[in-house]
Amino acid sequence: MSQIRVEVVYALRHQRKVVSLVLPAGSTVQQAVEHSGLLEEFPEIDLDKNKLGIWNKLAKADAVLRDKDRVEIYRPLIADPKEVRRQRASEGKAMKKGGSGAGEAGVDD
Secondary structure, three states: OOEEEEEEEEEOOOOEEEEEEEEEOOOEHHHHHHHHOHHHHOOOOOOOOOOEEEOOEEEOOOOEOOOOOEEEEOOOOOOOHHHHHHHHHHHHHHHHOOOOOOOOOOOOO
C-alpha cells in the first residue's frame, strides 16, 4: 500500500503547531486531523465549527489528500468582517473631515 506525507497545522494568536504525518494513500482531511493529535491537544477545536483547508483553500472533511498536502485548521472568526470594515470606514470618514490635506503625495510648493 502506498503512503503520503502531509502536515496538519493549527495556529493560535501566539503559537503555531505543525504535525507531520505519514498516512495511507486515499486518506481524508478529517483522518489527517484525527491522526495529528491536535484534537486532544487543543480541545477548543470543534470540527463542526472550525473550517478546514488545504494550502489556503477551504476543503471539506472528506476531501482526499495528496502527497505533501498541508491541512489547515482555521479558528472561528470572532467578529463579522463586513461589520469591522463598516466601522473602520466610518471612523476613517470622520477623521478626514478636518481637511488638513496632510499626507497627500506629490504636492510641492
